[in-house]
Structure formats: C-alpha cells, structure tokens
Amino acid sequence: MEDLKFKKFAEFYDACTDLINAKLILADAKIGAILKCITESPELFATVGECLINFNFDNEFSKAQVKNEMKALFFQLPEEDSKVVALVYGILSECDTHQLDLHQFIRDFFITDDGNMSYGFINFVQSVVYPFRDILCRMVGFLEQEPKQEEEQEEEQEEQSDQLSEFFDNLTRILTQIKEAVHADRKVKYDRLEEINITIDALLQAVDIRNLKIINALLISLNNLIAPIKSIRFYNQELQDCLLDFYEG
Numbered sequence: 001m002e003d004l005k006f007k008k009f010a011e012f013y014d015a016c017t018d019l020i021n022a023k024l025i026l027a028d029a030k031i032g033a034i035l036k037c038i039t040e041s042p043e044l045f046a047t048v049g050e051c052l053i054n055f056n057f058d059n060e061f062s063k064a065q066v067k068n069e070m071k072a073l074f075f076q077l078p079e080e081d082s083k084v085v086a087l088v089y090g091i092l093s094e095c096d097t098h099q100l101d102l103h104q105f106i107r108d109f110f111i112t113d114d115g116n117m118s119y120g121f122i123n124f125v126q127s128v129v130y131p132f133r134d135i136l137c138r139m140v141g142f143l144e145q146e147p148k149q150e151e152e153q154e155e156e157q158e159e160q161s162d163q164l165s166e167f168f169d170n171l172t173r174i175l176t177q178i179k180e181a182v183h184a185d186r187k188v189k190y191d192r193l194e195e196i197n198i199t200i201d202a203l204l205q206a207v208d209i210r211n212l213k214i215i216n217a218l219l220i221s222l223n224n225l226i227a228p229i230k231s232i233r234f235y236n237q238e239l240q241d242c243l244l245d246f247y248e249g
Contacts, residue, residue, distance in 0.1 A: 008041035009142035016133035075109040088132035
C-alpha cells in the first residue's frame with residue numbers, strides 16, 4: 001500500500017516535469033495528466049483540498065499580477081506554500097476547462113515583444129508549475145523519500161553551479177554589448193535610452209545576487225524596450241538564444 005502511494009507521488013512529479021518537454025502545442029494534454037495524477041492520489045487530492053479551504057482564487061490571481069520598476073506586468077506566486085498550491089491548481093484547472101486561455105496567459109506575463117512563445121512557455125513552467133510540484137511533493141513527504149547520496153548531491157550541485165556561472169557570465173556579456181550598441185545608435189530617443197540603461201543596470205545587479213526571478217521579470221521589460229531597435233537585433237537574438245539554451249539545456 002505504501003509503495004502504491006509513493007508510486008502515485010512519483011507519477012505526479014514526473015507529469016509536472018514532462019510538461020516542459022511537451023512544448024506548448026501539447027500542453028493541454030500534459031496539464032490534464034497532472035490533474036489526473038492528483039485526483040488518483042488520495043493524499044495529493046486531500047492536501048490540495050486543504051489548501052483550497054477559504055481560498056479566494058480570483059483575489060489571489062489578481063494579487064499575483066504585479067508590476068516591476070518599469071511598470072511592466074509579471075506574475076509572482078504568493079509567499080505561503082498553501083496559497084501557491086491552491087493558486088496553481090486553480091490555474092491548471094481553468095486551463096484544462098478552457099476558462100483560462102493558456103496562450104494568452106503566457107503572452108500577458110511570460111513572453112517578450114518578439115513573440116517568442118517557446119521561451120514564454122518555458123518561463124511559465126519554471127516559474128509556476130515547478131514550484132507547485134515541489135511544494136506539493138514536500139507537503140506529502142515525497143521529496144524526502146529515497147534521498148540521494150551525499151556525494152551525488154555534491155556533484156549535482158557543482159554541475160548546477162557551473163551551469164549557472166556560465167549563464168550569468170554570458171548574460172552579463174550580452175547585456176553589456178546591448179547597452180554599448182544602444183548608446184552608439186543615434187536614432188534611439190533619450191527617454192528610451194534612459195529606460196534601457198536603468199533596466200540593464202538593474203539586471204546586472206540581479207545577476208550579481210543570482211536572483212533568477214528578478215532577472216526573468218526584468219528581461220521581459222528589456223525586450224519590450226529593445227525589440228523595435230533594428231541596430232541591436234543580433235544582440236537581441238543572442239540574448240534569446242542564451243535564455244533558451246539555459247532553460248532547455
């Protein structure tokens with residue numbers, strides 16, 4: 001019986017993880033699979049149910065839509081674990097019943113002006129679905145099962161650290177090149193130039209403290225600002241490639 005319980009937890013975990021590999025075109029089916037895993041596990045279903053008690057979806061969904069310093073909207077999950085579970089479960093349920101348009105949701109909060117839906121979908125999964133997966137699994141005690149050996153954990157942490165360092169180094173280089181190229185373009189108006197300077201400076205500070213949540217939010221603002229500037233299309237494309245390599249790699 002215990003083995004069956006944890007098998008259901010593993011199926012849920014894998015279903016959430018598989019979502020990012022499905023790409024947006026198959027997202028509906030994958031979201032349905034996630035919800036099915038929850039309903040088929042008494043423990044997962046009961047835990048989600050407890051999180052939904054006295055939870056106001058519309059209110060929390062509205063509160064999660066926040067603006068950064070550049071007045072650009074982005075989606076930020078609540079601080080409380082129970083509210084994260086309830087909110088994301090509600091989002092997935094509404095996507096499954098088509099009460100919430102997933103494509104439009106991604107366009108509103110996770111995509112850049114260049115129309116890169118692939119990056120937007122990855123950003124959605126990383127920022128919304130994965131936290132939901134990990135928190136819910138912790139609540140039912142699944143992530144504490146079968147812990148990795150200490151040596152394996154250290155190796156994985158070192159590998160992740162190397163990947164992050166490479167990503168941050170590339171991001172710093174590209175952002176610096178964009179800033180220099182924009183300054184060299186006399187067609188860029190002063191107000192836009194100032195906004196770009198502020199955004200890139202904030203991004204570089206976020207890179208220094210390695211805060212991916214702030215970086216993701218500010219990158220959306222930056223892309224809104226630099227998308228119309230033809231002289232930096234090469235650097236903008238390099239930036240998008242860097243992001244895709246990191247999130248898909």
